[in-house]
Amino acid sequence: MKRTAPLCAVMTLALGLIVPVSPGTAATAATAATASEVWLTTADASKLLARQPDVQFGTTPGSTIIDVSASTTYQTMDGFGAAMTDSSAWLTWNKQSSSQRDALLTKLFDRGNGIGLSVVRLPVGASDFTANSADYTFDDTCCDLNDFSIAHDKAFTIPVLKAAKAKNSALKIFASPWTAPAWMKTNNSLYGGKLRTDRYADYANYLVKYAQAYSAEGLPLYSLATQNEPHHEAAYESMRMEPNEQAAFVKNNLGPALAAAGVSTKLVAWDHNWDEPNYPTTVLNDAAAKNYLAGSAFHCYAGAPSAQTTVHNAHPDRDIWLTECSGGAWAPNFGDNLKWNLQNLIIGGTRNWAKGVMFWNLALDQNSGPTNGGCTNCRGVVTINSGTGNVSYNVEYYVLGHASKFVVPGARRISSTTLSGNIETVAFRNPDNSVALIALNAGSAAKTFTVRWNGQSFNHTLPAGAVATYKWAG
Known part of the structure; x- marks a missing residue:
């Protein structure tokens, strides 16, 4: 079968209403990360899963904060x-x-x-x-x-x-x-x-x-x-x-x-x-x-x-x-x-x-x-x-x-802030303790936001409609 539902019909229902129901056990505290990789795809296809300069942890949090935490875990992943x-x-x-x-x-x-x-x-x-x-x-x-x-x-x-x-x-x-x-x-x-x-x-x-x-x-x-x-x-x-x-x-x-x-x-x-x-x-x-x-x-x-x-x-x-x-x-x-x-x-x-x-x-x-x-x-x-x-x-x-x-x-999904229609996210912790955060700018304008992990943070800007995967050592 093919996908026949209009884009807007499903998008409005898909995110932002999810409440963790049965979280797993708390993960052990992570060691300090110094930088995160950034991989970007833009809505105009000018960048396609393209490696960008690393972003450094240590910046002052901005107004839009995406908290990522391994203290709550969910399902174990088989893959994609x-x-x-x-x-x-x-x-x-x-x-x-x-x-x-x-x-x-x-x-x-x-x-x-x-x-x-x-x-x-x-x-x-x-x-x-x-x-x-x-x-x-x-x-x-x-x-x-x-x-x-x-x-x-x-x-x-x-x-x-x-x-x-x-x-x-x-x-x-x-x-x-x-x-x-x-x-x-x-x-x-x-x-x-x-x-x-x-x-x-x-x-x-x-x-x-x-x-x-x-x-x-x-x-x-x-x-x-x-x-x-x-x-x-x-x-x-x-x-x-x-x-x-x-x-x-x-x-x-x-x-x-x-x-x-x-x-x-x-x-x-x-x-x-x-x-x-x-x-x-x-x-x-x-x-x-x-x-x-x-x-x-x-x-x-x-x-x-x-x-x-x-x-x-x-x-x-x-x-x-x-x-x-x-x-x-x-x-x-x-x-x-x-x-x-x-x-x-x-x-x-x-x-x-x-x-x-x-x-x-x-x-x-x-x-x-x-x-x-x-x-x-x-x-x-x-x-x-x-x-x-x-x-x-x-x-x-x-x-x-x-x-x-x-x-x-074997990665576990972990907690991350998601803002429906804005910066929508999901995060995972891999068996080697590295963390992957996938973030979509679902809005109509570029958005700067803060990723906060284990007491550290970095700021990054995503163009409208763009997606980035951030990966750092846990």
Whole structure:
């Protein structure tokens, strides 16, 4: 799906109303920092994740103060990334030379020479972004799993994932199925319909086989969504699943099957829009289902990120991920997209408990494809020219980079002042105790503000619509 909500409609709801609910333990006091790195992207794209002169701690606080403190901690981060759809992998493997591919994967997944993406989302079988309009699952032959095979993925998806993991050994894979095989469904089609109750066990075993096959390739699944967008039936791979059906499938079939097979993949509910927080809450309210679930996942296409906090408050012992959001030709302005994505995904998503934030397609071509029945004007994090293999880096690349290059897996979100419509922020403390503060000037004029940390402070000025990441030694 694509993001269709007007920019202003969601921005007004996204920030400034978040109250810490269940903070973690206080962190140890930091040693004195002397200077902070500054990395800047401006709304006019004249500066793109550009290193600026360091700012020195020790200045007198001004009138607008952003307090950053590790005395209150929140969720532990898995990271930031995008989906390795069939289309993205096919373009990278088949439309680039080996040197072009290596350079791209370095800029995407290497933290020193790129932005250090640490999570990828992976459709289980075909989706609306599948090369050559190929509709498939891993066993399309009725009526058992004797023909199960991931041979399709071995052609290009698995090689690209292995190459990405070679750039970042901490890479985590978030898998999500668009549909069960047609022979398991009520309408005998990959498009729409429901999972037949008499095929629940078959489908659970199908997903177990998938997890095992990927693990055998050295690519274990970190998490598995029960169903992608269970309230969206479409003229492409999709499957409807109501919350009571999802809870039953999880507690009676999928959860026990994964456990019996010794598969430690985290199982996740919902994986759909912000506007229906009652769905994951209902699934998690089933104690037997909850026993197998690590949490729930959300998409950005309807509602507001505060829905994640609604679910967190109902089940604070379960985690939250923001797993899909796409840019596209419907929103062409760089500065508008920079602001919306920072407000709603990087800042809004993580301030509302997301442990990971992911865009949709990692790569698409100059025609927003290859597509397979879905969005025809979506934008990838990067654009690969299918004729030359050359790469254009889109606004989503820089949005992700402001977080992924500086916030490493295992970082904890910490407290920071955020001023809605003004200087909006989120802060993290990395395992090495370094601190990363992401700050967006959401106002219409340049703004000077003070960052205060551990009794020290520095002043800095951000142009209107600009974002900066500040990083200092803790």
